[in-house]
Amino acid sequence: MTDTDILSARPRDAEDRAGARRILIIVPAWNEEGSIAGVISEIEDALPFVDVLVVDDGSTDETAKAARAAGAVAVTLPYNLGVGGAMRLGYKYARDRGYDVAIQVDADGQHDPAYIPKLIDALSGASLVIGARFAGEGDYSVRGPRRWAMSMLSLVLSRMARTKLTDTTSGFRACDRDLINLFAEWYPVEYLGDTVETLVRTVRLGYRVGQIPVAMRKRTVGTPSQSPLKAMLYLTRAFFALFLALVRR
Amino acid sequence: MNLTLLTGATALLFLGFIFELVRRRKLREKYAVLWLAVGVVVLALGLFPTALNRVAIAVGVANGVSLALFFGVMFLLLVCLHLSWEASRLEDETRVLAEEVALLRLRLDEQIEERSAP
Numbered sequence: 001m002t003d004t005d006i007l008s009a010r011p012r013d014a015e016d017r018a019g020a021r022r023i024l025i026i027v028p029a030w031n032e033e034g035s036i037a038g039v040i041s042e043i044e045d046a047l048p049f050v051d052v053l054v055v056d057d058g059s060t061d062e063t064a065k066a067a068r069a070a071g072a073v074a075v076t077l078p079y080n081l082g083v084g085g086a087m088r089l090g091y092k093y094a095r096d097r098g099y100d101v102a103i104q105v106d107a108d109g110q111h112d113p114a115y116i117p118k119l120i121d122a123l124s125g126a127s128l129v130i131g132a133r134f135a136g137e138g139d140y141s142v143r144g145p146r147r148w149a150m151s152m153l154s155l156v157l158s159r160m161a162r163t164k165l166t167d168t169t170s171g172f173r174a175c176d177r178d179l180i181n182l183f184a185e186w187y188p189v190e191y192l193g194d195t196v197e198t199l200v201r202t203v204r205l206g207y208r209v210g211q212i213p214v215a216m217r218k219r220t221v222g223t224p225s226q227s228p229l230k231a232m233l234y235l236t237r238a239f240f241a242l243f244l245a246l247v248r249r
Numbered sequence: 250m251n252l253t254l255l256t257g258a259t260a261l262l263f264l265g266f267i268f269e270l271v272r273r274r275k276l277r278e279k280y281a282v283l284w285l286a287v288g289v290v291v292l293a294l295g296l297f298p299t300a301l302n303r304v305a306i307a308v309g310v311a312n313g314v315s316l317a318l319f320f321g322v323m324f325l326l327l328v329c330l331h332l333s334w335e336a337s338r339l340e341d342e343t344r345v346l347a348e349e350v351a352l353l354r355l356r357l358d359e360q361i362e363e364r365s366a367p
Contacts, residue, residue, distance in 0.1 A: 055351075075355045078347050089348045096352070189344065 021100040023050040023120065026090030028083050029107035030057040033066045036107050040070040043105065046113040053093055054107070055086040063107075083171070084189035091183040102183075103174040111172040115214045119174040126210035127179050128202050130165065131172035135213035145231040149238035156242060157199050161209045169195045169238075172214060179207060192241035200245040253298060260295035264288035287324075 025043055029036050040052055054067035058080035067074040075093060077086065087104060094102040101120060105111045115131055122129040133140050134150075142150060153168045169192060175183070179202060188197040202209055267288050271281040294300065294317055301313030310316045 073355070075351050077351045081344055081347060085344050085348065089351055092348060092352060093355075 021120075022098065023047075023101045023103065024090075024094045024097075024099040025050050025052045025103050025105050025116070026087065026094070027052065027054045027067075027072070027105050027107050028057055028086035028090065029054050029059065029063050029067070030080060030086075031059045031061050031063060032107040033059070033061040033063045035109050036063055037066050037070040039105070039107055039109050040067060040072045042109075043113045043116070044071060047116055050103075050116075051099075053090055055090050057081060057083075057086040082189055082194075084187050084194040087194060088183060088187035088189075091180050091187065094180045095184040099180065100177050101174060102180050104171055106171050110216045110218070112214065112217060115172070115212065116174075118212045118214075119172075122210050122212050123174055123176050125208065127176045127207035128199070128209045129174045130167060130170050130209070130211040131174075131214040132165065132167035132170055132211040133214065133216055134166040135164075135211060137213040137215040140216075144228060145235040149235040153196060153238055153242060157196070157203075160200065161203045163208075163210060165199075165209065165211055167211070168199055171195065172216070188245075190241065190244070191237055193245070196238075196241050197245040197248070253296060256295035256298060257292070258295075260288070260292035264292055 025047075027036070027039060036054060040054070043050065043052055052072040054064065054072045054074045056064040056067065056074055056076040058077045064074040064076045075089065077089065081089075090104070091102060101123060103116060103119060105113065105116075111131065119129050119131055134154075150167070150169065154165050157168045158165045171194075182202075182205070183198070186201070188194055190197075199209060264285075267276070267281070267284045270276045271285070276284065299313060301316050303313075305311065305313045305316040308316070310319070
C-alpha cells in the first residue's frame with residue numbers, strides 16, 4: 001500500500017472514530033523547537049480528531065512555546081528525564097484525562113502521521129502496536145553490529161510475543177487504555193528500556209503485541225552515528241538492556 | 250605503644266566527628282546507629298590492635314591486622330553498594346516529583362487561562 005492509499009482511506013475512518021474513542025498523540029521533545037511545529041501541524045492536518053500533547057523534556061530552547069503556538073498542549077518537565085520519563089508523564093496525562101488510545105510520535109519528524117490510522121486500526125487485535133521498519137515498507141540498510149543487535153532483539157522478542165516483530169526499538173507505537181494505565185505508573189527510564197523492556201513486560205502480563213509496516217523518513221536534523229565503535233557499543237547496550245528486561249521482575 | 254596512641258587517637262577523632270554530625274542532625278538515625286557502631290569498633294581495635302589476633306589465627310589468617318583490613322574492605326564495598334542503591338531510589342523519587350510538578354503546572358496554567366478568558 002502506498003502513502004496515497006492510506007491518505008485517501010482516512011476521512012471515512014476519521015468520522016467513524018471521531019465520537020467513539022478519544023485519541024492522544026504523545027510527542028516527547030527535547031530541544032526540538034526547529035521541527036516541533038511542523039510535526040504538530042502535520043499530525044493535525046492528517047488527523048483532525050486527535051489531541052496532541054508535547055512533553056517538553058527539560059528543553060533549554062523554546063520547544064514548549066513553539067508547540068503551544070502550533071496548537072498542541074505542552075507540558076514542561078523541570079529538567080531532562082529522558083524519553084522514558086517524558087513518556088510516563090504523557091501516559092499519566094492520558095490516564096488522568098480519560099483517553100482510550102495513546103500514540104507515541106517522535107518530535108524529529110521521522111514518523112509519518114499518515115500511518116497513525118493504521119496503528120489505531122491494528123489496536124483491535126492487540127493492546128500494543130508498533131510501527132515497524134524492515135517489514136516491507138521503505139528500504140533501509142543497517143549493517144554490522146547495529147544490525148546484529150536489532151536481529152537479536154527481534155528474534156527473542158518475536159518468540160516471546162509469538163508474533164513477528166521486526167523493529168522492537170521503534171518509538172512509533174500505539175497502545176490501548178489497559179496499557180496507558182500500566183505505563184502511567186511503570187515505564188522504564190534506561191537506555192533502550194523504554195522500547196525493549198516495555199515489550200517484555202507487556203507480553204509477560206498477557207497483552208497482545210502487533211506491528212504494522214511503516215516507512216520512516218530521514219531525520220530532519222542530525223544523522224545517526226555510523227562509527228563502528230559506536231555500533232559495537234550499541235550492540236553491547238542492546239544485549240544488556242535485553243538481559244535486564246528478562247531477569248527483572 | 251606509639252602505634253596504639255596513633256590508632257587510638259584517630260578512632261577517638263572519628264567517633265567524635267560522627268557524634269557531632271548526629272548532634273547537628275546531619276545524619277539520619279539509621280546511618281547514625283551504623284556509623285556510631287563502626288566508630289566504637291574502630292576505637293576498640295585502635296586501643297587493642299592485637300585483640301583480633303586469636304580470631305585471625307583461628308580462621309587461618311596470619312594476623313589480626315590482615316583480618317581487620319579484609320573486613321574493612323568488605324564493609325566499604327557494602328557501603329558503596331548501599332549508596333548506589335540509595336541514589337537510584339532517590340532518583341526514582343525525584344522523577345515522580347518532576348512529573349507531578351509538570352502536571353500541576355499545566356493544570357495551573359489552564360485554570361489561569363480559563364479565568365482570564367471566560
